[in-house]
Amino acid sequence: MKRRTQMTLISLGMSAALAVQAADYRIETVAQGLNHPWSLAFLPDGRMLVTERTGQLRLIDAQGNLQAEPLSGVPEVYVERQAGLFEVALDPEFAENQRLFLSYACGTESANNTCLASARLTDTGLEQVNELFRAEFAKRGGAHYGGRIAFLPDHTLILTLGDAFIHREEAQNPANHLGAIVRLHRDGSVPEDNPFVGQEGARPELYSIGHRNVQGLVWDAEQQRLLAHEHGPRGGDELNLIEPGLNYGWPKITYGVDYSGAVISPYTEMDGMQQPLVQWTPSIAPSGMTLYRGEQFPAWEGNLLIGALAGQHVRRVVLEGNQVTEQESLFGELGVRIRDVRTAADGSLYLLTDSPQGQVLRVSAP
Template sequence: MKSPVVWVTASLAAAIIVTATFLIATGTRGENSSFASSAGQLQVQTVAGGLVNPWALAFLPDGRMLVTERPGRMRLVTHEGQLSPPLKGVPEVWASGQGGLLDVIIDRSFADNSDIYFCYAQRAGNGGRTAVARAKLNAAAGRLDDVKVIFRQDGPLSSGNHYGCRIAQSPDGNLFVTLGEHFTYRDEAQNLANHLGKLIRIAPDGSVPSDNPFVGRDGARPEIWSYGHRNEQGLAFNPASGELWETEHGPRGGDEVNIISPGKNYGWPVIGFGIDYNGAKIHGSTSKPGMEQPVKYWVPSIAPSGMAFYTGELFPKWRGSLFTGALAGQMLVRLSLDGNKVTGEERLLRDLNERIRDVRQGPDGALYLLTDSTAGRILRVSPAK
């Protein structure tokens, strides 16, 4: 097991101060509701509304937030909870079906280089594919500069489904990106000759790290880190162990939480715990030698989405928990962990009746959620006063 990962920067300390100011400004804005939980009553505040299918949220060092909207817009959320105009310079996206502008993260050295990374559905021929871009955020001018596409998914094109498209950056700066199998081409998840149903690892400039597991192997794409995935919608490093965790959608049943290891096969569609949408059998079994087992699966499906490990101070009882949004399940899910074992599950905020697309821990220790609708919101979850 890798040694624990701790990331503490001066910019984070500054962000806590700025975010405190931000919360004073926004605390009386929007809706304010209370919900029961194992950590006591939860206060849910609307930080900002007016978003169309928001997909991803990233905190800047000064406490502002960067948010994507699936139709192709990226915005800043100010300290007052106001949305900026759409940032200029965002590439054209193919906003069809599940596609559009999807995940965004800031570089670990953002305070020095202003770099961000984002992924989106890119039109190609008669279909779409996942693309990853790097850019410099020019917040003062309201635009992205030096935009460069650093990766394009190779393989049969999507008709609008299963792009994956979550990004996580490791402490060494390399990027991990989830790539869906485009729904129609599920068997391609086992084919190392393309990027469908894979999790890849690339350098910040898009080049291939020399120690990737399939570098130099004939008939395999060198960017591949793991394979046999369906539609991976959550990705985060566990700060307690340094290991990479992932969530992905099953069909009817069989949503998974996986711990990712290089070169491993996670089984889709050969093994799994679900059935096809028409009730037909998909998998030969639930296990097979040489294929990895999930640490958690859901039957029926909840459609897990963005995920985050909680390390904050506002909820001391929840430190070390894994949180994931649920789209079909319309809730926030907390998984309690003992090392790499899931020991419990708590289903939260069900009365919100909202599809939760992303979950992030803010610099103030609160949980921030994105609701997936044409009237999408940023919500702040904290202990009730």
């Protein structure tokens, strides 16, 4: 479906508000000047929390004003290349306990990985900060951390991880957490019904293995399914239906090749390894994802909306059952890397742009 769009830049003193008028949507700037914003969470009172990869947790008030000072109490974050502060996610019972969860890179250049912490949000910052999980083993470098969070109906927490880039073969090794998705209770303990519990040599936190770098995650309550996407190398990005105990193949099977053009694996299929619902070659570099449920854009109801970094658009994916039947590129006229996509309570969309001068954009019906 093609769109006719016009772009207008409106100057407001020292700042600029971007307004894009299209046949069926309008885009406006909510906040700007954020340092590589990574994740957004809506608070019940109309405020928003935004993480910056560089280690800050920022607050946008109910009137849409970005507060000048970051919130205090954020745990120590290792910041280097892709490493930093990732997801902020509200506890399913946030209204009662004011608890939230943060994923972030922790450690040092020579020994780091993905961490998960919980904290209580106050008017000035975070209190009762508690590290709940630290992925093992500690590795070198600053690449491939995953970091997305979702909650299952039983309120257990799903956290995505990465293969650390230099340890891709470990994604097939259940003795560590690299290249995996894990499931935890909200206090960090291990659910007894996790699929790898009791298996000799396997980490009990594991929920699925064989992933490269999972940076999109949603629970589809209507269809009772967990969906995730991950970065491929040069091509071979994947959208997967995640089921407990399954192996998603990386790096034994892949539709991508190495950045040098070298073959990683000659196989795209193998017994005992799951096929993606769809794969993207060339890569769109997916990051962030929402399952749209809202009244402002009825044509998108039930569709996945996926941020694309390299693709510089939002990819709309239509699923009928577990089959991808249609795709569409949205908001490409912005010409920006999209790090996260969220659906607000009023049915509007919020986008985070990946830049040292990143923005929070709101997409609404005209």
